[in-house]
Amino acid sequence: MERVATDDIPAFIGGREGEGRRALITGLRGFTGRYLAQELSNAGYRVIGTVMPGEETGPDIYPVDLMDREAVQRVVDEVQPDVVAHLAGIAFVAHSNAELIYRVNVVGTRNLLEALAGGGHRPTSVLLASSANIYGNASVPVIDENVAPSPANDYAVSKLAMEYMARLWMDKLPIVIARPFNYTGIGQAENFLLPKIVSHFRRNEQRIELGNLAIARDFSDVRMVARAYRRLLAVAPGGEAFNVCSGASHSLANLIDMMSEIAGYHIDVQVNPAFVRANDVLTLAGSNSKLTAVIGQLDPTPLSETLRWMYLA
Numbered sequence: 098m099e100r101v102a103t104d105d106i107p108a109f110i111g112g113r114e115g116e117g118r119r120a121l122i123t124g125l126r127g128f129t130g131r132y133l134a135q136e137l138s139n140a141g142y143r144v145i146g147t148v149m150p151g152e153e154t155g156p157d158i159y160p161v162d163l164m165d166r167e168a169v170q171r172v173v174d175e176v177q178p179d180v181v182a183h184l185a186g187i188a189f190v191a192h193s194n195a196e197l198i199y200r201v202n203v204v205g206t207r208n209l210l211e212a213l214a215g216g217g218h219r220p221t222s223v224l225l226a227s228s229a230n231i232y233g234n235a236s237v238p239v240i241d242e243n244v245a246p247s248p249a250n251d252y253a254v255s256k257l258a259m260e261y262m263a264r265l266w267m268d269k270l271p272i273v274i275a276r277p278f279n280y281t282g283i284g285q286a287e288n289f290l291l292p293k294i295v296s297h298f299r300r301n302e303q304r305i306e307l308g309n310l311a312i313a314r315d316f317s318d319v320r321m322v323a324r325a326y327r328r329l330l331a332v333a334p335g336g337e338a339f340n341v342c343s344g345a346s347h348s349l350a351n352l353i354d355m356m357s358e359i360a361g362y363h364i365d366v367q368v369n370p371a372f373v374r375a376n377d378v379l380t381l382a383g384s385n386s387k388l389t390a391v392i393g394q395l396d397p398t399p400l401s402e403t404l405r406w407m408y409l410a
């Protein structure tokens with residue numbers, strides 16, 4: 098019988114691989130953090146998280162600013178995590194404060210890696226959330242991990258710088274880089290494209306003002322991304338970078354059509370120059386072959402189902 102890549106996938110994937118293990122999630126209360134916490138908790142991990150100082154805390158939740166090296170070290174020393182998912186960071190590409198983007202995404206990550214490498218307990222896997230935005234306006238229609246990064250904005254440069262900086266720690270820590278393409282779901286902030294479109298339809302708005310209309314994106318469901326991250330943490334392919342994507346790209350016109358069908362009415366789209374980005378990435382479509390060869394098939398939710406889930410929330 099022909100051997101398939103999935104034969105190599107450890108049997109514990111999808112089981113209770115986290116039993117007796119501590120998972121540290123930075124950015125626990127962020128959009129992705131909440132879904133990953135649920136996913137890891139379902140797999141038996143004790144989930145411990147960091148939030149920004151000032152946010153509400155609770156059991157196993159530590160308020161810590163990643164800029165504060167000593168505070169980061171204290172949390173790491175106390176938690177002694179077995180696996181780490183580093184999600185805290187600035188995720189909105191058009192964020193207005195470039196200096197903050199670099200400080201949080203690069204220096205903040207460095208502080209965490211230094212603390213983990215310097216702590217007494219070595220985690221078996223450290224996942225860093227990078228971004229497909231690092232590929233920029235690639236000349237190939239489907240982007241795999243061999244495509245040379247060509248960042249087109251400060252956010253993308255910060256994530257690529259984070260990746261390069263992380264390489265300096267790869268001899269000390271089992272670091273895996275996730276390069277998620279776009280993803281969405283309930284709870285994503287409304288300054289991102291899809292939550293914005295969905296919320297307009299939920300409010301029965303007759304018109305929507307958008308930025309650049311000539312874009313296309315490979316959207317996944319946040320629950321699939323959380324699943325992929327959990328499996329990457331379990332398999333721990335240290336030193337590698339993986340695209341996390343569905344493999345299907347949708348134009349903005351296609352996204353609006355999909356939502357019109359779900360909501361049952363047509364919306365008038367207008368361009369507002371205030372939303373047009375100077376350094377935009379026009380098209381992103383990814384190959385997830387490298388990822389699925391390591392963690393198994395992703396079973397992506399069709400985007401129309403994700404949109405319906407958000408619309409009906």
Ligand SMILES: C[C@H]1O[C@H](OP(=O)(O)OP(=O)(O)OC[C@H]2O[C@@H](n3cnc4c(=O)[nH]c(N)nc43)[C@H](O)[C@@H]2O)[C@@H](O)[C@@H](O)C1=O
Nearest residue numbers: 188190228229230277278279288289290307308309312372
């Ligand atoms: C992979 C990457 O994915 C995300 O970054 P993003 O692709 O910039 O996501 P978005 O939803 O802000 O924009 C999508 C596209 O849609 C265009 N667009 C048009 N009109 C509006 C508009 O009115 N609002 C927004 N937000 N976008 C608009 C906009 O110019 C862009 O071309 C993040 O998760 C990021 O963290 C990440 O890593």
